[in-house]
């Protein structure tokens with residue numbers, strides 16, 4: 001039994017693989033699917049809410065995506081009709097933030113519809129579960145937190161779908177508060193999955209373009225290596241300091257999280273009790289400078305930086321010019337991993353011990 005979450009890159013660029021993985025997991029046991037909006041769509045919806053984006057571009061993008069994957073585009077028409085109504089009725093919302101959140105929620109609603117239809121095309125039964133019915137939030141528009149106690153009472157909405165032999169497809173990133181839609185913060189679909197994992201008592205599989213958590217962003221540091229086990233404390237600090245592979249709130253929700261790549265389905269990292277004791281180099285941009293932090297160490301050889309602690313996890317941070325972020329990342333990564341980190345001493349991925357199964 002597993003909650004599987006597909007990120008924006010996976011649903012936009014690797015939909016057949018995501019659907020096939022879901023089918024394999026479903027063959028092995030119960031599955032709940034959580035999807036993000038197609039990559040780039042949440043930003044486009046933000047533009048739409050601000051009057052800076054055209055609706056027809058979004059309609060075209062989704063219709064084309066549906067068609068490419070054998071899904072009849074007209075299934076999306078009622079959702080676009082609803083979005084048009086929302087855009088025309090801005091004054092009905094109590095505040096601008098409530099309007100924006102409602103508009104943003106359409107990205108996940110559209111991708112869930114396409115995903116559910118794609119599952120049906122493979123002969124599987126699937127049903128969308130309304131996320132605002134399932135996850136009750138604190139009403140903090142744009143960055144809402146889920147009330148776990150209250151939401152626990154709604155898990156039956158997922159169980160009913162499973163009992164009917166159907167795969168529940170839950171649009172991520174969205175919850176509800178007093179009849180209004182609230183979003184859970186950018187990147188918040190991980191959080192949706194983790195909350196569902198916690199409420200159901202199931203493990204969570206986060207599937208994205210990367211196989212797991214690396215010693216640094218693998219798109220920036222070619223020598224970065226996968227870390228098989230990352231403790232919740234380490235993951236929390238790393239995501240808070242800018243590590244993009246996993247949302248901070250997803251870690252806090254407390255479920256055991258497996259991270260896997262969409263192309264090979266290998267589980268590269270497990271986030272839970274265990275730690276591999278390997279540092280993670282993370283970064284975030286802050287205006288004209290960038291802050292590089294190394295999580296899991298109390299010093300960086302050759303750099304004068306003060307150690308800080310959070311939840312028993314040490315880390316050091318260094319501010320560098322933004323324009324030189326790339327070269328600093330490589331230098332710092334190699335300084336902290338070079339001596340202590342013999343790649344051969346660690347399995348390159350936890351997949352050797354753990355396979356993706358429900």
Ligand SMILES: Nc1ncnc2c1ncn2[C@@H]1O[C@H](COP(=O)(O)OP(=O)(O)O)[C@@H](O)[C@H]1O
Nearest residue numbers: 007008009010208209213214216217219244245
């Ligand atoms: N330490 C890290 N380990 C793994 N990925 C990282 C790390 N730091 C940043 N990232 C970034 O996190 C992103 C997560 O994958 P992505 O495919 O963008 O997610 P999604 O499927 O949700 O769109 C990758 O683009 C990767 O470059």
Ligand SMILES: N[C@@H](CC(=O)OP(=O)(O)O)C(=O)O
Nearest residue numbers: 007008036042186187188189
């Ligand atoms: N679509 C939302 C939520 C999300 O989690 O997306 P992704 O899984 O693509 O990071 C966002 O862009 O913020």
